[in-house]
Amino acid sequence: MPMSSLPAAIYSHMIAIENVPPPPLRNIPSLKVTKNINYGQLNALCHIRGLRSRYHSRSPSNAHNEFIKKYPKIFLQKPPRLPKILIMEKQRKQTEKTEGKNEPDDLHNVTIHIKKAHGMLKEKEAPEKFAEFLAILKKLPVHRTRHEHNTVWNMLKTLPDLSSQLDDQHLKKLSKKVISQTWVKGSTVIGDDGFYVILKGMARPRMKIFKNLAEKSDSMSFLLQNSEIFDLQLKSSTLAEIYVPRGDMVLRRWNTFGTLEEIAGSDLEIFPLSVVTEEDCEILKISAKDYASFKLKNSKYDKMQKLKLIRQCPYYTNWPTLSIYELISFSKWKKFPPNHVIVESGEIISFLAFINSGYCNIYRSIVGLVKQPLNKVKKVRKLVYMGRLKEKESFGEISVLLQTPVTCTIITGTEVEMAIIEDVDLFGKYLDYVTRQLMLQTAKPTFGHLKEEDVKYEYIRKEKEKEWKHDKDVTLSKSLFHNGIVPGFGRWTHEWTSIPRNLKDVLIN
Structure with a gap:
């Protein structure tokens, strides 16, 4: 060109x-x-x-x-497009808020992560929620609504010191009677009449020391001059018991002191029973009297439930009430998960039980023959289902009292709640001799009526049922599916609203 x-x-x-x-x-x-x-x-x-x-x-x-x-x-070149950086709005807002604040960096603090994993680190409460909680506690319990009672209950469930001692239902009943008290600075709060939770302010527990009045020292004269601050009690003419605030321990929000029950004197250092307020404090109180009355009502209800359960069991319908109360005093509730082996055949059970809810399956062991390849047969011990123990039935009396092994295996079918009596409580001075003899006369071995022939017959019957089911399935699969006949297709599908004409004559003939 x-x-x-x-x-x-x-x-x-x-x-x-x-x-x-x-x-x-x-x-x-x-x-x-x-x-x-x-x-x-x-x-x-x-x-x-x-x-x-x-x-x-x-x-x-x-x-x-x-x-x-x-x-x-x-030729104009388009500017290159860089990949878009995706930033979540929540994270962006958090980063914008945290910028400019001198907060400690706890991301690499292993202690905080361990406390969070074990639930020991409490989340920060919302100020509105905590203020509502304080306002509810100011009211008398009779003036609170159902929603306010539930709010108090949910807040108390977050306290480990309470949730470890009481379950949810017991704590719910006690939460309907809790109150809040206001203590000014310098007050001494003695916690021997209830359980206290600090909601606002700061306090220090008191420490007990002994001083000899015969010894003259500067510290002793200082304590005598400031007797209004330090609680001084004369134990004798020469010995004084003085309570002073501890300087190394401080109780703040959600810390607890006091007790619901009486404790030993050696545990007073671990569980402080009295504190001195360092500021104006709001303290929640659970009265020990309310807890004692609740515990008494609960124990009465528990005894009535056990009496009703034992009375409905077949072996104890004609028992005198005093003998049943003798068993109630040693019984306690216990739950077992499904498919839990309570006792195996040939072992001695360690307790007698009264089933309140759920059921248990009974199995007997037998030696059966199993086919192996090359026309061989092998002996295998199998469990044969023989029945079940239902609600309001008992088992284990004869095995525990006579120390004889049980002849069957007991496995829970569902979650089972039982009232059990340990074998330790049945012997010696714990249980009355007359009650033990009465139990031996009325109770019978668990499924003791079963004989070896009954177990063999049941095993053969179930094995025949398995073989028949297997042969039936194989025959049906060969005659239907292997020949191309599938239910729901072809000849199997007949959606007739009326009988066709060409078939009426055949049916009539």
Whole structure:
């Protein structure tokens, strides 16, 4: 191609790319303006000296090299798109809030993560929720609504010291009687009449020390001069018992002191029974009298439930009430999960039980023959299901009292709740001799009526049922599925609203 015709080729190439009909070369402004061409660079490219005439002062090779160098610049390049950085709005808001605050960095503190995993680190309560909780405690229990009682109950469930001692239902009943007390700074709160929880303020537990009044010292004179601050009690003419606040221990919000029951004197250092308030404090109190009355009512209800359960068992329907109360005093509730093996055949059970809810399956062991490859037979000990123990039934009396092994295996079918009496309580001075003899006369071995022939007959019957079911399934699969007949398709599908005419005569005949 001659050098003079090169600009015309450029124009024709560009216009072909843009799908525009070729305009006349001399009428350049009539070109369609596109966004992909840099027309400034195109104009400079067309006016390079030495392209139109080979007799120009500039050598054609230099003009050609300059043209080739500037040719790519006439096409506009789109800026590269970088991948979008996804940032969640919640995380962005948290980072914006935390910026500018000098908070300690606890991300690498292993202690905090361990406490969170074990539930020992409490989350920060919402101020509105805690203020509502304090306002509810200011009311008398009789003036609180059901929602307010549930709010108090849910807050008390978060306290480990309470939830470890009481279950949810007992705590719910006690939460309906809790109250809040206000103590001014410097007050002494004695916690021997209840369980206390600090809700607001700070307090220090008191420490007991003994001083000899005969010894004169500066510390003793200081204590006598400030007797209003330190509680001083004279044990004798020469010995004084002084209570002073401990400086190394501070009780703050959600810390507890006091007790619901009486504790030994050696445990007073572990469980402080009295504190001195360092600030104006709001303290929640659970009265020990309320807990004692609740415990008494609960024990009475528990005894009535056990009496009703034992009375409905077949062996104890004609027992005198005093003998049943003798068993109640040693019984306790216990739950077993499903499929739990209570006792195996050939072992001595360690307790007698009265089933309150659920059922237990009874199995007898037998030696059966199992087919092996190459026409061989192997002896295997198997468990045969023989029945079940239902609600309001008992078991284990004869095995515990006579120390004889049981002849069956007892496995729980569902979650079972029982009232059990340990074997330790049945012997010696714990249980009356007359009650033990009465139990031996009325009770019978668990499924003791079963004989070896009954177990063999039941085993053979179940094995025949398994073989019959297997043979039936194999026969049906061969006759139906293997021959291409599938239920629901072909001949098996008949959706007739009435009998067809061609079949009526056949049916009548």
